[in-house]
Amino acid sequence: MSVNKEIKKITTNTLQKMKSSGEKISMITAYDFSFAKMFDAAGIDVILVGDSASNVMAGHETTLPITLDQMIYHAQSVVRGVDRCLVVVDLPFGSYQGNSREALNSAIKVMKETGGHAIKLEGGENEVESIKRIVNSGVPVMGHLGLTPQSIYKFGTYNVRAKEAAEAEQLKKDALLLQEAGCFALVLEKIPAQLAAEVTASLHIPTIGIGAGGACDGQVLVMHDMLGINASFKPRFLRTYLDLESQINGAVQQYIADVKSSDFPNEHEQY
Numbered sequence: 428m429s430v431n432k433e434i435k436k437i438t439t440n441t442l443q444k445m446k447s448s449g450e451k452i453s454m455i456t457a458y459d460f461s462f463a464k465m466f467d468a469a470g471i472d473v474i475l476v477g478d479s480a481s482n483v484m485a486g487h488e489t490t491l492p493i494t495l496d497q498m499i500y501h502a503q504s505v506v507r508g509v510d511r512c513l514v515v516v517d518l519p520f521g522s523y524q525g526n527s528r529e530a531l532n533s534a535i536k537v538m539k540e541t542g543g544h545a546i547k548l549e550g551g552e553n554e555v556e557s558i559k560r561i562v563n564s565g566v567p568v569m570g571h572l573g574l575t576p577q578s579i580y581k582f583g584t585y586n587v588r589a590k591e592a593a594e595a596e597q598l599k600k601d602a603l604l605l606q607e608a609g610c611f612a613l614v615l616e617k618i619p620a621q622l623a624a625e626v627t628a629s630l631h632i633p634t635i636g637i638g639a640g641g642a643c644d645g646q647v648l649v650m651h652d653m654l655g656i657n658a659s660f661k662p663r664f665l666r667t668y669l670d671l672e673s674q675i676n677g678a679v680q681q682y683i684a685d686v687k688s689s690d691f692p693n694e695h696e697q698y
């Protein structure tokens with residue numbers, strides 16, 4: 428934690444003001460102290476401790492296996508690296524869908540044990556009661572509509588969502604319900620840009636898109652994807668800003684060669 432009182436911390440109110448003034452919101456995932464510290468220093472607005480940790484940290488096929496305690500471990504590490512960003516923590520599969528009491532307990536556990544600033548959960552209409560209860564307890568909630576990876580086995584694919592009119596209408600309704608329930612922002616994942624634009628215009632809370640086009644009030648990407656650590660993941664919505672996988676491969680190959688050839692360590696690198 429910083430003792431520098433000059434640092435302007437990002438709050439849910441800041442995000443609301445950014446929507447009003449038209450300043451786009453930048454969000455990225457992080458799962459550990461070191462990366463969170465770099466993203467905070469670079470000026471990112473929001474860090475999401477995503478349940479994508481299940482994929483990129485633990486190597487699972489889906490987000491379903493990660494537990495609440497594992498999410499809490501990642502979130503604790505991220506919060507230690509942050510001075511200024513808003514930290515949002517995903518509630519994992521199975522920690523909130525049972526009933527609103529379970530959802531509230533999970534949200535409170537995250538807030539008590541991590542020092543994070545908000546939670547995110549997936550779903551529309553079905554989650555309204557839980558969201559109201561969590562918001563009423565004083566915990567800010569971010570919603571998540573469209574491609575909701577915790578429901579992958581219900582849908583069977585990671586294809587674009589809400590392409591059909593009926594599904595699009597339901598998503599628009601869900602977005603309004605989540606806003607009414609008290610969400611401070613919504614993630615819109617992998618839906619047509621036109622639909623995301625309509626939803627964004629219909630809400631007074633900000634939308635954060637991933638594969639949802641440029642009209643959203645902000646954008647989010649998984650850190651490994653945008654840094655090029657995850658070269659086999661190439662959905663159309665992804666822009667990569669580094670080719671870290673090949674750079675790390677080169678660095679580690681050079682290290683191996685230096686060890687094998689006894690080039691490392693040299694006389695300046697010993698005592």
Ligand SMILES: Nc1nc(=O)c2c([nH]1)NC[C@@H]1CN(c3ccc(C(=O)N[C@@H](CCC(=O)O)C(=O)O)cc3)CN21
Binds near residue numbers: 479585652
């Ligand atoms: N590394 C990573 N990045 C993510 O964006 C991410 C995760 N993990 N884990 C949780 C969810 C899952 N997400 C996903 C998963 C797949 C696609 C996707 O577009 N997949 C295919 C196309 C669809 C298909 O053919 O099934 C692709 O083109 O890669 C998008 C978002 C988003 N989240």
Ligand SMILES: CC(C)C(=O)C(=O)O
Binds near residue numbers: 478
């Ligand atoms: C892709 C983002 C929105 C997410 O929920 C995650 O990383 O878990």
Ligand SMILES: [Mg+2]
Binds near residue numbers: 477478479490517
């Ligand atoms: Mg997630």
